[in-house]
Each structure stands twice: as structure tokens, then as C-alpha cells.
Amino acid sequence: LYEVMQKKKKKRTQITDDPVKNFEKWKRKYNKTKKIVKRVQKTTKKRDWEVERENIQKLVKKYSEINPKEAVKFSDFPLSKKTLKGLLEAQYRQPTEIQRQTIGFTLQGRDVLGAAKTGSGKTLAFLIPILECLYREQWTAMDGLGALIISPTRELAYQTYEVLRKVGKNHEFSAGLVIGGKDLKDESEKIHRTNIVICTPGRLLQHMDETATFHASNLHMLVLDEADRILDMGFTDTLNAIVENLPTTRQTLLFSATQTRSVRDLARLSLKNPEYVWVHEQAKFSTPATLEQNYVVCELHQKVNMLFSFMRSHLKKKIIVFFACCKEVQYLFRVFCRLRPGISILALHGKQQQMKRVEVYNDFVHKTSAVLFATDIAARGLDFPAVNWVLQFDCPEDANTYIHRVGRTARYKEGGEALLVLLPSEENGMIAQLQEKKVPINKIKVNPEKLVCVQQKLDAFLAQEKEQKERAQRCFVSYLRSVYLMKNKDVFDVFQLKLPEYAMSLGLAVAPRVRFLNKAQQQKSGVAQDDSGAAGRVSEDELKSFTAQLKGECSKSQSSQSEEEEEDDDDEEKESLKPAALLCGFNEEDEDDQKDLDLLTVKRKDVFNINEESQDDEVNKQHTSVMCIVVSGSPVALHIGK
Numbered sequence: 001l002y003e004v005m006q007k008k009k010k011k012r013t014q015i016t017d018d019p020v021k022n023f024e025k026w027k028r029k030y031n032k033t034k035k036i037v038k039r040v041q042k043t044t045k046k047r048d049w050e051v052e053r054e055n056i057q058k059l060v061k062k063y064s065e066i067n068p069k070e071a072v073k074f075s076d077f078p079l080s081k082k083t084l085k086g087l088l089e090a091q092y093r094q095p096t097e098i099q100r101q102t103i104g105f106t107l108q109g110r111d112v113l114g115a116a117k118t119g120s121g122k123t124l125a126f127l128i129p130i131l132e133c134l135y136r137e138q139w140t141a142m143d144g145l146g147a148l149i150i151s152p153t154r155e156l157a158y159q160t161y162e163v164l165r166k167v168g169k170n171h172e173f174s175a176g177l178v179i180g181g182k183d184l185k186d187e188s189e190k191i192h193r194t195n196i197v198i199c200t201p202g203r204l205l206q207h208m209d210e211t212a213t214f215h216a217s218n219l220h221m222l223v224l225d226e227a228d229r230i231l232d233m234g235f236t237d238t239l240n241a242i243v244e245n246l247p248t249t250r251q252t253l254l255f256s257a258t259q260t261r262s263v264r265d266l267a268r269l270s271l272k273n274p275e276y277v278w279v280h281e282q283a284k285f286s287t288p289a290t291l292e293q294n295y296v297v298c299e300l301h302q303k304v305n306m307l308f309s310f311m312r313s314h315l316k317k318k319i320i321v322f323f324a325c326c327k328e329v330q331y332l333f334r335v336f337c338r339l340r341p342g343i344s345i346l347a348l349h350g351k352q353q354q355m356k357r358v359e360v361y362n363d364f365v366h367k368t369s370a371v372l373f374a375t376d377i378a379a380r381g382l383d384f385p386a387v388n389w390v391l392q393f394d395c396p397e398d399a400n401t402y403i404h405r406v407g408r409t410a411r412y413k414e415g416g417e418a419l420l421v422l423l424p425s426e427e428n429g430m431i432a433q434l435q436e437k438k439v440p441i442n443k444i445k446v447n448p449e450k451l452v453c454v455q456q457k458l459d460a461f462l463a464q465e466k467e468q469k470e471r472a473q474r475c476f477v478s479y480l481r482s483v484y485l486m487k488n489k490d491v492f493d494v495f496q497l498k499l500p501e502y503a504m505s506l507g508l509a510v511a512p513r514v515r516f517l518n519k520a521q522q523q524k525s526g527v528a529q530d531d532s533g534a535a536g537r538v539s540e541d542e543l544k545s546f547t548a549q550l551k552g553e554c555s556k557s558q559s560s561q562s563e564e565e566e567e568d569d570d571d572e573e574k575e576s577l578k579p580a581a582l583l584c585g586f587n588e589e590d591e592d593d594q595k596d597l598d599l600l601t602v603k604r605k606d607v608f609n610i611n612e613e614s615q616d617d618e619v620n621k622q623h624t625s626v627m628c629i630v631v632s633g634s635p636v637a638l639h640i641g642k
């Protein structure tokens with residue numbers, strides 16, 4: 001026995017001493033253990049969605065502990081890694097006041113009515129909760145519509161969509177713009193598979209009425225951006241109809257820089273126990289602190305000279321000039337270009353051809369110095385970078401419009417200046433309104449010696465070109481009509497305007513005949529023109545419709561065009577129409593006033609530019625899909641859900 005043991009020991013010693021054999025043995029043992037570990041891991045490893053669910057549960061647990069006062073960075077809120085990454089990549093680190101004050105409530109599922117000054121970051125205040133809501137629900141393409149954002153104009157919808165694409169790029173939700181156009185069918189085929197729809201109210205209602213596959217029964221979140229404007233534009237009934245079609249279990253958020261009684265009524269009807277977040281309620285002023293605001297009183301016939309002189313003395317600035325109506329923008333844009341003020345001029349209004357508007361918008365975004373002549377389609381929500389000046393050539397219809405117009409400058413901590421031009425007859429009424437709305441504005445005087453007179457040049461242009469003269473006439477009539485249709489008669493009195501002088505200031509030798517004014521004048525002086533006595537009187541609805549039409553905000557079908565002077569569309573866009581636009585199949589006849597409440601209209605047929613085959617593939621295989629919209633002729637790809 002002793003011998004046997006000695007032999008074994010010797011053998012063992014031999015093996016231990018042999019490194020090769022030793023290693024092989026070790027390797028066999030290692031592989032065996034590795035296999036066992038793998039088997040165990042395989043049975044216990046969680047799937048991705050399970051890990052995500054755990055993360056979500058951890059986040060949701062923290063919701064009740066949110067303390068907005070202590071939140072300095074976005075990461076101080078219990079937000080998903082995907083959202084935080086998106087925010088960081090877009091250079092958003094610290095929440096603004098409206099974001100800080102609303103994110104907690106919205107994460108907790110509360111309805112919110114949010115108001116904060118222009119340029120204060122309301123867009124992210126509703127986009128972040130949408131992303132978090134769908135993330136929490138582990139939403140996929142198969143779940144369909146989860147969130148709906150309603151904007152008053154197409155351009156605002158487009159802008160919101162762009163911000164969503166930026167901050168939401170790490171999520172896998174699909175997003176789409178539903179902002180009007182002819183090809184309802186094409187949109188209809190995709191809308192029910194889109195997770196986040198950004199839309200204008202009319203088009204959405206059309207889908208609700210006509211698209212059989214469209215249903216919002218799963219909707220978790222509804223956002224009304226610029227709610228007061230949506231209502232002002234006469235969409236109250238549309239909005240009510242939309243809200244009626246949505247599940248009552250949804251969460252609703254309403255945002256605007258200005259709130260009206262109608263918004264409070266809407267909130268009462270459509271929000272459940274809402275949290276009112278009015279960030280600047282206690283603020284001394286309703287406009288940004290970094291905005292310097294002045295006004296000048298100027299006779300109507302001096303306004304053109306004033307504008308030209310202003311431009312000549314601000315050649316290195318980025319300026320937006322607001323006008324009352326499209327025809328004014330059309331005419332003055334043309335003649336100012338010919339006057340060569342030394343700074344580039346762009347024009348943006350509702351009667352422009354689609355592609356042109358997109359082009360102008362993008363041009364102005366990228367310019368460091370330029371003047372944009374615009375109607376109120378550019379007044380709300382647009383976030384053009386680094387605008388130095390907002391000049392209101394024509395008096396805004398009310399203080400809220402004033403606030404939104406000047407809000408295109410002095411955005412997010414930047415500085416800016418605003419100049420309001422008032423007629424002597426408008427001064428008292430308008431300034432009283434602005435004071436009531438806590439707008440700090442000072443009166444300044446124009447130095448008459450510095451005014452450059454351009455009348456003679458305009459006379460010469462008009463003498464050379466018949467078309468120009470016709471444009472001047474349309475501008476004249478259209479401006480008067482806009483004043484005539486204004487509701488607030490304390491501010492706007494068309495009968496106080498000196499017509500021959502105004503006509504001359506536009507380069508017209510004779511003031512054109514304005515039939516509606518003659519009628520109204522006769523009415524005013526007691527001469528009945530109509531048996532019913534109704535001539536010259538305008539109902540509330542008509543007023544709204546006319547006013548919207550003048551600004552290019554409502555459809556021809558919705559509006560009544562009583563004056564032939566207004567009927568012919570300008571051909572400026574036809575002249576500048578690029579072959580690319582034609583190749584894209586854009587139909588100019590599509591273009592009428594109301595669609596043109598929108599600056600950026602997407603070529604309708606390509607709103608969802610997926611060919612049938614690939615769509616099927618997407619759905620069947622649940623692959624990552626791509627939605628394309630065509631803006632300015634070039635496709636923009638969107639990330640989309642599984």
C-alpha cells in the first residue's frame with residue numbers, strides 16, 4: 001500500500017511539474033465552468049424591455065418627490081436617459097422657468113394651463129412630458145396615436161416638429177405633421193400608425209370625420225399650443241368637436257404667452273382639475289425684460305418714408321416689419337427692393353406660393369442682417385434666431401397681437417428692440433390697451449430732417465409699370481379695408497384717414513375709388529343704401545373671417561370676397577416659381593389665402609413619403625421605418641418607431 005501511494009504521489013508531482021499538461025487540465029476545467037455560468041446566466045438574464053420596465057418603475061417612484069425649486073438641471077428631474085441625452089445633445093442643460101414649474105405636474109399626470117412670456121421655452125415644456133409619457137407606456141408603432149399637438153399655424157407645427165426631432169431622436173417613436181392639403185387619402189393610410197401627430201385643427205377634424213381608420217381611442221396626451229390664437233381664428237367649434245372625439249382619460253396641456261377668457265373657458269371644459277402655471281403673473285411687465293420698446297406717432301402718408309429711413313439707418317441688423325395685410329407686403333416689398341436700401345429684403349405673407357414661403361423662411365433663419373416684411377402669419381411662435389428689431393408698420397389689432405409680434409425678438413435671454421408706428425388717431429386707444437396689459441413702452445420722436453422722401457421715386461416706378469400701379473391700388477384698398485374691419489373702433493377709425501395723401505405716399509396720383517368705404521360713409525351720414533339697412537354693417541363672424549382673409553389666414557371658401565380689387569391674386573410668386581417646385585408637382589391653384597395661414601406647407605402628397613411596399617414591410621417586420629416629408633423640395637427623414 002505504501003508503495004502504491006508513493007507511486008501516485010510521484011505521478012501527481014510529475015503532472016504538476018509538467019506545465020503543458022497542467023495548462024490543458026486547467027483549460028478543461030475552465031471551459032466546463034464557463035459553460036455552467038453561461039447556462040445559469042441564460043436562464044436568469046432579463047430581456048431589454050424588462051430592464052427598461054424596471055428603470056421606468058424607478059423613475060415613476062421618484063415622481064412624488066419632485067421639487068421644482070431644487071431642480072437646476074434637467075437631470076434633477078426623473079427623466080429617461082433617452083430624453084436627457086436628447087436634451088444634452090441639443091444643448092439644453094438647464095430648464096427655463098416654465099419648464100421647471102410644469103415638468104413635475106405633467107410627469108405626475110396633471111392637466112396644465114401654462115402661460116409664460118414669449119421666447120421662454122414653452123415648446124420643451126410640453127415636448128418633454130410627451131416623450132416621457134410614451135416612454136413610460138413603452139409605446140411602439142403598433143400602439144398608434146399616443147400624443148396630439150394642435151398648433152394654430154402650419155409653420156408653428158413644423159417648427160415644433162423640428163424641435164421634437166431634435167430632442168426626441170433617441171426615442172423610437174414615430175412623429176408626423178398633419179397640416180392640411182388635398183391628399184387626405186395618402187395621409188389617412190399612415191396617420192393611425194403615427195405615435196405623435198402635430199397638426200392644425202381643421203385638418204385634424206377632417207381626418208376625424210373622413211378617415212375611417214383614424215381613431216384616437218388610445219390617446220394619452222393632448223397639447224394645445226397658442227390656445228388663444230386657435231380660438232381667435234374661429235376654431236372654437238372645431239376644437240370642441242376634436243376634444244369630444246378624444247378619450248376623457250387623456251392628459252391635456254394648454255400653453256400660450258397670452259391667455260384670454262375663451263382659453264379659460266376652454267380650460268374649464270377640457271381640463272380636469274388643472275394646475276394653472278402662470279410664470280410671470282407677478283412680473284411687472286408682460287414682455288421680456290431684455291426687450292426695449294418704443295413707439296412713434298407718424299402721419300399715414302409719412303409711414304413709407306419712415307420705414308425707408310429706418311432701414312437705411314439699420315443696415316447691419318436683422319429686422320421683422322409687420323404689416324396689416326398681404327397686399328401691402330406685396331406692393332411695398334417690390335418697391336422697396338427697387339429703392340435699393342442697402343440691406344436685403346424678404347417678404348412673407350399668406351398669398352405666397354408654397355415653396356417660396358419655405359425658401360423665405362429658411363433664408364431669414366440663416367441671415368445675420370436682413371429685413372423681413374411680414375403679415376401676422378409670422379407673429380406667433382416663430383423662433384428666428386437673433387432678430388434685433390421688430391418694427392410694427394401698422395398698428396396690431398390688439399395688445400395680445402402686439403405682445404406676440406414683439407416676441408419675435410428678445411428671445412431666451414437675448415436682447416431686442418421694438419418700434420411701434422401709430423397714427424395720431426390710434427395713439428390714445430392703443431397705448432391705453434398696452435398699459436393695461438403691462439407693456440412698458442416709451443414715446444419717441446422722429447427727426448423730420450432725417451426722413452428720406454421716396455415719393456418721387458415711387459411715382460416714377462408706377463409711371464413705368466402698369467402692374468406696379470395696380471399693386472399700389474390694391475395695397476391702398478386692402479389697407480383701408482383692414483382698418484375698417486378692425487373691431488376696436490376706439491383705435492381704428494378709417495374715416496379719419498387722409499386718403500389723397502395716403503395714395504400719394506404710395507406713388508399714386510389719384511386715390512382709388514373704395515366702394516365699401518363710400519357705402520359706409522353714406523351709412524354713417526344717414527343715407528340708407530339698403531332697404532334692410534344692413535349695408536356697411538359687419539357681423540362679428542364676418543369681421544373675423546374678413547380679418548383672417550386679409551392676413552391670409554382663412555380659406556376663400558370660408559371668406560366672402562366682396563370687392564373685386566381683392567380678387568386677383570398676385571403673380572409675384574408665379575414669376576419666382578422655380579422649376580424645382582414645378583417638378584415637385586405643386587399645383588399653384590392649391591394656394592389660396594387660408595392654407596396660407598401657414599408659412600411652411602409641406603407638399604401634401606409627400607407628407608408621408610413611404611412607398612406601399614416598404615410600408616408593408618415596416619408593419620410586418622416591425623423594422624425601424626422612415627417617414628419622409630418634402631419641404632422645399634428636399635426630403636427630410638424622420639426617425640420612426642419599431
Ligand SMILES: Nc1ncnc2c1ncn2[C@@H]1O[C@H](COP(=O)(O)OP(=O)(O)OP(=O)(O)O)[C@@H](O)[C@H]1O
Pocket residue numbers: 091092093094095096099116117118119120121122123124256257380381382383407408411412
Ligand atoms: N432650457 C433651455 N435652455 C436653453 N435654451 C432654451 C431652453 N428652452 C428653450 N430654449 C430656447 O429658447 C427659445 C424660445 O423657446 P420657445 O420657442 O419654446 O419659446 P416660447 O415660449 O414657445 O415662445 P413663443 O411664446 O414666442 O412661442 C428657443 O430658441 C429655444 O431653443
